[in-house]
Ligand SMILES: [Ca+2]
């Protein structure tokens with residue numbers, strides 16, 4: 001059960017990972033539809049945390065991390081790049097570290 005601002009984002013049954021992602025999106029961007037949704041993954045940059053390949057670490061990278069990788073084991077080169085703190089799992093700390101770069 002949910003009530004209050006943005007409650008419409010939590011209707012029906014949700015997996016706890018999806019609930020976490022939505023809460024983080026709302027906390028980071030104030031909306032379930034953040035502006036950087038148009039970004040795409042690019043593997044040309046070797047900069048840790050830069051997963052859209054624009055050679056800077058910003059909220060677009062944090063958004064991609066949230067929506068695509070959170071909760072996944074970091075075993076590919078791209079996932080290792082997203083695992084900013086290097087603990088082997090893509091988690092909220094990685095998103096927070098990316099957001100510190102903004
Ligand atoms: Ca970037």
Ligand SMILES: [Ca+2]
Nearest residue numbers: 083087089091
């Ligand atoms: Ca991590």
